[in-house]
Amino acid sequence: MKKGAKCRIISFFLVLVLLASLECMPVQAAKLPALKVKGTQLVNAKGKTVQLKGVSTHGLSWFPQYVNQKGFTYMKKKWGINAVRLAMYTAEYNGYCTADAKNKRALEKTIDKGVKYATKAGLYVIIDWHVLSDANPKTYEKQAISFFKKMASKYKKHTNVIYEICNEPNGGTSWSDIRSYAGKVVKAIRSKDKKAVILIGTPTWSQDVDLAADSPLTGYKNLMYSLHFYAGTHGEYLRQKAQTALDKGLPLFVSEFGISDASGNGNLNKEEGSRWMKFLKKNKISYMGWSLSNKDESSALLRSSSKKVTGWKNRDLTPWGKWLVKQF
DSSP, X not given: OOHHHHHHHHHHHHHHHHHHHHHHSOOOOOOOOOOEEETTEEEOTTOOBXXXXXXXXXXXXXXXXXXXXXXXXXXXXXXXXXXXXXXXXSSSTTOTTTSOHHHXXXXXXXXXXXXXXXXXXXXXXXXXXXXXXXXXXXXXXXHHHHHHHHHHHHHTTOTTEEEEOXXXXXXXXXXXXXXXXXXXXXXXXXXXXXXXXXXXXXXXXXXXXXXXXXXXXXXXXSEEEEEEEETTXXXXXXXXXXXXXXXXXXXXXXEEEESSOTTSOSOOOHHHHHHHHHHHHHTTOOEEEEEESOXXXXXXXXXXXXXXSSOOOGGGBOHHHHHHHTTO
Protein backbone atom coordinates (compact mmCIF):
# COMPACT_ATOMS: atom_id res chain seq x y z
CA MET A 1 0.00 0.00 0.00
CA LYS A 2 1.27 3.43 -0.88
CA LYS A 3 2.18 5.78 1.94
CA GLY A 4 -0.44 8.41 0.89
CA ALA A 5 -3.27 5.87 0.79
CA LYS A 6 -2.27 4.53 4.19
CA CYS A 7 -2.36 8.04 5.67
CA ARG A 8 -5.81 8.68 4.22
CA ILE A 9 -7.14 5.46 5.79
CA ILE A 10 -5.69 6.38 9.17
CA SER A 11 -7.16 9.89 8.90
CA PHE A 12 -10.55 8.43 8.00
CA PHE A 13 -10.60 6.23 11.10
CA LEU A 14 -9.49 9.14 13.30
CA VAL A 15 -12.45 11.17 12.02
CA LEU A 16 -14.81 8.29 12.84
CA VAL A 17 -13.42 8.06 16.39
CA LEU A 18 -13.82 11.82 16.84
CA LEU A 19 -17.43 11.77 15.63
CA ALA A 20 -18.24 8.86 17.92
CA SER A 21 -16.78 10.69 20.90
CA LEU A 22 -18.80 13.82 20.08
CA GLU A 23 -22.01 11.78 20.01
CA CYS A 24 -21.24 10.51 23.51
CA MET A 25 -20.72 14.00 24.92
CA PRO A 26 -23.68 15.48 26.84
CA VAL A 27 -25.61 18.14 24.99
CA GLN A 28 -25.35 21.47 26.82
CA ALA A 29 -28.37 23.74 26.96
CA ALA A 30 -28.03 27.32 25.88
CA LYS A 31 -27.03 29.43 28.86
CA LEU A 32 -30.07 31.16 30.31
CA PRO A 33 -29.70 34.89 30.95
CA ALA A 34 -29.13 35.90 34.56
CA LEU A 35 -32.13 37.58 36.15
CA LYS A 36 -32.20 40.51 38.54
CA VAL A 37 -34.74 42.48 40.54
CA LYS A 38 -35.74 45.97 39.47
CA GLY A 39 -38.43 47.65 41.53
CA THR A 40 -41.04 44.96 42.13
CA GLN A 41 -40.20 43.12 38.91
CA LEU A 42 -37.96 40.26 37.90
CA VAL A 43 -36.09 41.39 34.78
CA ASN A 44 -33.41 40.22 32.34
CA ALA A 45 -30.16 42.01 31.48
CA LYS A 46 -32.03 44.31 29.08
CA GLY A 47 -34.47 45.35 31.78
CA LYS A 48 -37.38 43.45 30.24
CA THR A 49 -39.82 41.96 32.75
CA VAL A 50 -39.61 38.18 33.10
CA GLN A 51 -42.43 36.09 34.58
CA LEU A 52 -41.34 32.62 35.60
CA LYS A 53 -44.04 29.95 35.36
CA GLY A 54 -43.52 26.41 36.53
CA VAL A 55 -44.08 23.63 39.00
CA SER A 56 -42.71 22.61 42.36
CA THR A 57 -41.74 19.08 43.19
CA HIS A 58 -43.09 17.55 46.37
CA GLY A 59 -40.53 16.53 49.01
CA LEU A 60 -37.35 15.25 47.38
CA SER A 61 -37.06 12.42 49.90
CA TRP A 62 -40.56 11.19 49.08
CA PHE A 63 -40.89 11.69 45.34
CA PRO A 64 -37.35 11.77 43.90
CA GLN A 65 -38.43 9.90 40.77
CA TYR A 66 -39.91 13.05 39.26
CA VAL A 67 -36.49 14.70 39.18
CA ASN A 68 -35.42 13.33 35.82
CA GLN A 69 -34.21 14.70 32.49
CA LYS A 70 -37.06 13.44 30.34
CA GLY A 71 -39.67 14.82 32.72
CA PHE A 72 -38.11 18.28 32.91
CA THR A 73 -37.62 18.47 29.15
CA TYR A 74 -41.17 17.24 28.55
CA MET A 75 -42.68 19.93 30.79
CA LYS A 76 -40.64 22.61 29.04
CA LYS A 77 -41.65 21.49 25.53
CA LYS A 78 -45.22 20.27 26.08
CA TRP A 79 -46.49 22.31 29.02
CA GLY A 80 -44.54 25.51 28.35
CA ILE A 81 -42.99 25.93 31.80
CA ASN A 82 -39.77 27.91 32.15
CA ALA A 83 -38.87 27.06 35.76
CA VAL A 84 -38.96 24.22 38.28
CA ARG A 85 -38.70 24.25 42.07
CA LEU A 86 -36.85 21.58 44.07
CA ALA A 87 -38.60 21.29 47.45
CA MET A 88 -36.26 19.91 50.11
CA TYR A 89 -37.97 19.47 53.46
CA THR A 90 -35.82 20.34 56.44
CA ALA A 91 -37.60 18.65 59.37
CA GLU A 92 -40.17 16.14 58.12
CA TYR A 93 -39.51 12.41 57.53
CA ASN A 94 -36.01 12.10 56.05
CA GLY A 95 -35.64 15.87 56.25
CA TYR A 96 -32.26 17.42 55.57
CA CYS A 97 -31.79 18.47 59.20
CA THR A 98 -33.42 15.51 60.95
CA ALA A 99 -32.22 12.37 59.14
CA ASP A 100 -28.74 10.84 59.00
CA ALA A 101 -25.69 11.87 57.00
CA LYS A 102 -26.44 9.32 54.28
CA ASN A 103 -29.85 10.86 53.67
CA LYS A 104 -28.34 14.35 53.62
CA ARG A 105 -25.90 13.27 50.91
CA ALA A 106 -28.74 11.67 48.95
CA LEU A 107 -30.74 14.90 49.06
CA GLU A 108 -27.77 16.96 47.90
CA LYS A 109 -27.26 14.49 45.05
CA THR A 110 -30.91 14.84 44.03
CA ILE A 111 -30.55 18.63 44.02
CA ASP A 112 -27.41 18.31 41.91
CA LYS A 113 -29.30 16.16 39.41
CA GLY A 114 -32.20 18.61 39.45
CA VAL A 115 -29.97 21.57 38.64
CA LYS A 116 -28.25 19.58 35.90
CA TYR A 117 -31.52 18.42 34.33
CA ALA A 118 -33.11 21.88 34.56
CA THR A 119 -30.05 23.49 32.97
CA LYS A 120 -30.05 21.04 30.10
CA ALA A 121 -33.81 21.50 29.61
CA GLY A 122 -33.41 25.30 29.54
CA LEU A 123 -35.24 25.92 32.82
CA TYR A 124 -34.62 28.19 35.77
CA VAL A 125 -34.41 26.18 38.98
CA ILE A 126 -35.27 27.10 42.57
CA ILE A 127 -33.44 25.36 45.42
CA ASP A 128 -36.03 25.44 48.21
CA TRP A 129 -35.16 25.10 51.92
CA HIS A 130 -38.62 23.79 52.79
CA VAL A 131 -39.34 24.98 56.33
CA LEU A 132 -42.70 23.63 57.52
CA SER A 133 -43.09 21.69 60.78
CA ASP A 134 -39.95 23.37 62.14
CA ALA A 135 -41.99 26.61 61.91
CA ASN A 136 -39.24 29.09 62.72
CA PRO A 137 -36.32 29.10 60.25
CA LYS A 138 -33.97 29.98 63.12
CA THR A 139 -34.50 26.41 64.40
CA TYR A 140 -31.94 25.15 61.89
CA GLU A 141 -30.20 28.43 61.14
CA LYS A 142 -26.66 27.04 61.36
CA GLN A 143 -27.50 24.19 59.01
CA ALA A 144 -29.12 26.63 56.56
CA ILE A 145 -26.05 28.86 56.52
CA SER A 146 -23.80 25.88 55.85
CA PHE A 147 -26.13 24.44 53.19
CA PHE A 148 -26.58 27.64 51.21
CA LYS A 149 -22.91 28.50 51.37
CA LYS A 150 -22.22 25.08 49.84
CA MET A 151 -24.93 25.48 47.19
CA ALA A 152 -23.84 29.01 46.26
CA SER A 153 -20.23 27.90 45.95
CA LYS A 154 -21.25 24.99 43.72
CA TYR A 155 -23.69 26.85 41.46
CA LYS A 156 -22.32 30.40 41.40
CA LYS A 157 -21.69 30.11 37.66
CA HIS A 158 -25.22 28.84 36.97
CA THR A 159 -27.22 31.85 35.83
CA ASN A 160 -30.45 29.84 36.14
CA VAL A 161 -30.26 29.01 39.88
CA ILE A 162 -32.49 30.81 42.41
CA TYR A 163 -32.28 30.27 46.18
CA GLU A 164 -35.39 30.07 48.40
CA ILE A 165 -34.17 30.26 51.98
CA CYS A 166 -37.31 29.53 54.06
CA ASN A 167 -40.44 28.09 52.49
CA GLU A 168 -43.24 28.83 54.97
CA PRO A 169 -42.38 30.26 58.38
CA ASN A 170 -45.39 29.63 60.63
CA GLY A 171 -46.50 28.96 64.20
CA GLY A 172 -46.44 32.62 65.14
CA THR A 173 -42.90 33.22 63.88
CA SER A 174 -42.37 36.97 63.73
CA TRP A 175 -41.06 38.95 60.78
CA SER A 176 -38.28 40.10 63.11
CA ASP A 177 -37.06 36.51 63.53
CA ILE A 178 -37.33 35.79 59.80
CA ARG A 179 -35.53 39.01 58.94
CA SER A 180 -32.70 38.18 61.36
CA TYR A 181 -32.37 34.70 59.88
CA ALA A 182 -32.53 36.02 56.31
CA GLY A 183 -29.76 38.51 56.98
CA LYS A 184 -27.37 35.72 57.98
CA VAL A 185 -28.29 33.32 55.18
CA VAL A 186 -28.24 35.99 52.48
CA LYS A 187 -24.81 37.06 53.72
CA ALA A 188 -23.62 33.44 53.42
CA ILE A 189 -24.92 33.16 49.85
CA ARG A 190 -23.45 36.51 48.84
CA SER A 191 -20.04 35.44 50.13
CA LYS A 192 -20.01 32.97 47.22
CA ASP A 193 -22.57 34.25 44.71
CA LYS A 194 -22.92 38.01 44.38
CA LYS A 195 -25.90 38.22 42.06
CA ALA A 196 -28.29 35.24 42.22
CA VAL A 197 -31.94 35.98 42.99
CA ILE A 198 -32.89 35.02 46.56
CA LEU A 199 -36.46 34.39 47.80
CA ILE A 200 -37.27 35.16 51.44
CA GLY A 201 -40.29 33.59 53.16
CA THR A 202 -42.76 35.72 55.11
CA PRO A 203 -44.84 35.13 58.29
CA THR A 204 -47.95 32.93 58.46
CA TRP A 205 -46.99 30.39 55.80
CA SER A 206 -45.62 33.14 53.52
CA GLN A 207 -48.77 35.23 53.50
CA ASP A 208 -47.91 38.32 55.56
CA VAL A 209 -45.98 40.06 52.82
CA ASP A 210 -47.34 43.40 54.04
CA LEU A 211 -45.34 42.99 57.26
CA ALA A 212 -42.17 42.34 55.29
CA ALA A 213 -42.88 45.45 53.21
CA ASP A 214 -42.75 47.59 56.34
CA SER A 215 -39.19 46.50 57.09
CA PRO A 216 -37.51 44.65 54.21
CA LEU A 217 -33.95 43.37 54.39
CA THR A 218 -31.52 46.11 53.35
CA GLY A 219 -27.98 46.19 52.02
CA TYR A 220 -28.47 43.57 49.30
CA LYS A 221 -29.81 43.49 45.75
CA ASN A 222 -31.84 40.84 43.92
CA LEU A 223 -34.05 39.87 46.86
CA MET A 224 -37.70 38.90 46.50
CA TYR A 225 -40.31 37.86 49.04
CA SER A 226 -42.47 34.73 48.93
CA LEU A 227 -46.25 34.88 48.69
CA HIS A 228 -48.10 31.56 48.95
CA PHE A 229 -51.81 30.97 48.44
CA TYR A 230 -54.33 28.17 48.04
CA ALA A 231 -57.43 29.50 46.32
CA GLY A 232 -59.80 27.23 48.26
CA THR A 233 -58.85 29.14 51.42
CA HIS A 234 -57.20 32.40 50.40
CA GLY A 235 -59.09 35.04 48.47
CA GLU A 236 -59.44 38.80 48.10
CA TYR A 237 -58.12 39.64 51.58
CA LEU A 238 -54.76 38.07 50.74
CA ARG A 239 -54.61 39.79 47.35
CA GLN A 240 -55.15 43.06 49.21
CA LYS A 241 -52.19 42.27 51.48
CA ALA A 242 -50.14 41.49 48.37
CA GLN A 243 -51.21 44.74 46.72
CA THR A 244 -50.24 46.67 49.84
CA ALA A 245 -46.77 45.09 49.71
CA LEU A 246 -46.41 45.89 46.00
CA ASP A 247 -47.50 49.48 46.57
CA LYS A 248 -44.71 49.79 49.13
CA GLY A 249 -42.22 48.50 46.56
CA LEU A 250 -41.79 44.93 47.78
CA PRO A 251 -40.96 42.45 44.97
CA LEU A 252 -43.12 39.32 45.29
CA PHE A 253 -42.65 35.79 43.97
CA VAL A 254 -45.33 33.09 44.30
CA SER A 255 -43.03 30.13 44.86
CA GLU A 256 -45.95 27.86 45.78
CA PHE A 257 -49.71 27.88 45.14
CA GLY A 258 -52.71 25.73 44.39
CA ILE A 259 -56.48 26.00 44.04
CA SER A 260 -57.38 23.41 46.70
CA ASP A 261 -57.75 24.44 50.34
CA ALA A 262 -54.67 25.34 52.38
CA SER A 263 -54.17 21.74 53.54
CA GLY A 264 -53.35 20.76 49.97
CA ASN A 265 -56.55 18.76 49.78
CA GLY A 266 -60.28 19.36 49.53
CA ASN A 267 -62.35 20.82 46.74
CA LEU A 268 -60.85 22.99 44.00
CA ASN A 269 -61.91 26.62 43.67
CA LYS A 270 -61.31 27.37 40.01
CA GLU A 271 -63.19 30.68 40.13
CA GLU A 272 -60.96 32.08 42.86
CA GLY A 273 -57.99 30.51 41.10
CA SER A 274 -58.82 32.49 37.97
CA ARG A 275 -58.98 35.70 40.00
CA TRP A 276 -55.51 34.94 41.34
CA MET A 277 -54.13 34.27 37.88
CA LYS A 278 -55.52 37.60 36.67
CA PHE A 279 -53.78 39.31 39.61
CA LEU A 280 -50.47 37.56 38.91
CA LYS A 281 -50.63 38.37 35.21
CA LYS A 282 -51.46 42.02 35.85
CA ASN A 283 -48.52 42.43 38.23
CA LYS A 284 -46.14 40.13 36.29
CA ILE A 285 -45.62 37.95 39.38
CA SER A 286 -43.87 34.60 38.86
CA TYR A 287 -45.62 31.44 40.09
CA MET A 288 -44.86 27.77 40.85
CA GLY A 289 -47.73 25.28 41.11
CA TRP A 290 -47.72 22.62 43.85
CA SER A 291 -46.95 19.72 43.31
CA LEU A 292 -45.32 17.44 40.76
CA SER A 293 -46.31 14.14 42.35
CA ASN A 294 -48.94 11.42 42.31
CA LYS A 295 -49.75 11.82 46.00
CA ASP A 296 -53.40 11.02 46.70
CA GLU A 297 -54.51 14.60 47.33
CA SER A 298 -56.16 17.28 45.23
CA SER A 299 -53.07 19.50 45.03
CA ALA A 300 -51.04 16.81 43.24
CA LEU A 301 -50.69 17.33 39.48
CA LEU A 302 -50.75 13.63 38.69
CA ARG A 303 -53.39 11.01 39.44
CA SER A 304 -52.38 8.52 42.12
CA SER A 305 -52.94 5.75 39.58
CA SER A 306 -50.33 7.19 37.19
CA LYS A 307 -46.85 5.74 37.56
CA LYS A 308 -45.32 7.76 34.73
CA VAL A 309 -42.41 10.09 35.44
CA THR A 310 -42.61 11.81 32.03
CA GLY A 311 -44.74 11.83 28.88
CA TRP A 312 -47.97 12.44 30.79
CA LYS A 313 -51.20 12.43 28.84
CA ASN A 314 -54.39 14.22 29.82
CA ARG A 315 -55.66 11.06 31.51
CA ASP A 316 -52.63 11.08 33.81
CA LEU A 317 -53.41 14.55 35.17
CA THR A 318 -55.71 15.42 38.05
CA PRO A 319 -58.34 18.14 37.56
CA TRP A 320 -55.87 20.57 39.16
CA GLY A 321 -53.09 19.36 36.89
CA LYS A 322 -55.22 19.95 33.80
CA TRP A 323 -56.19 23.42 35.04
CA LEU A 324 -52.61 24.43 35.82
CA VAL A 325 -51.15 23.27 32.50
CA LYS A 326 -53.62 25.56 30.73
CA GLN A 327 -52.16 28.54 32.62
CA PHE A 328 -48.63 28.21 31.22
